Amino acid sequence: MCGGQSGVKQADEEVNKICEEIKAAAGEKCGKQFETFTAISYKTQVVAGTNYFIKINVGGEEHIHVRVFQALPHTGAALSVHSVQQGKTVDEDIAYF
Numbered sequence: 001m002c003g004g005q006s007g008v009k010q011a012d013e014e015v016n017k018i019c020e021e022i023k024a025a026a027g028e029k030c031g032k033q034f035e036t037f038t039a040i041s042y043k044t045q046v047v048a049g050t051n052y053f054i055k056i057n058v059g060g061e062e063h064i065h066v067r068v069f070q071a072l073p074h075t076g077a078a079l080s081v082h083s084v085q086q087g088k089t090v091d092e093d094i095a096y097f
Helices: 013-030
Strands: 038-047 049-057 063-071 080-088
Touching: 013 038, 013 049, 013 063, 013 080
Parallel strands: none
Antiparallel strands: 038 049, 049 063, 063 080
16 A cells, blocks of 8 residues: 555565665664664555665664665665664564654
8 A cells, every 4th residue: 555554574585685784874873883683573665665664673672663765766776764763672563653
């Protein structure tokens, strides 16, 4: 559905690749360097490209939610980290932010 968020999906190969690419940028937004950075689950939102809302384990019981924008392929634009929410738990729903 264009504009609305998808249901929660378990992290897959595509989302793991996105996480590899945005790990440093997410760390900069949080003011940290993450040793652990493991995608757990995600939602998507189709806009003029795709927003990914990803729940990521960053060590122990600590989780963050990261909003990543992937522009349409013809733009050639790189992935961009829009925002990060820190202090999340594994059980918290991924909501729009």
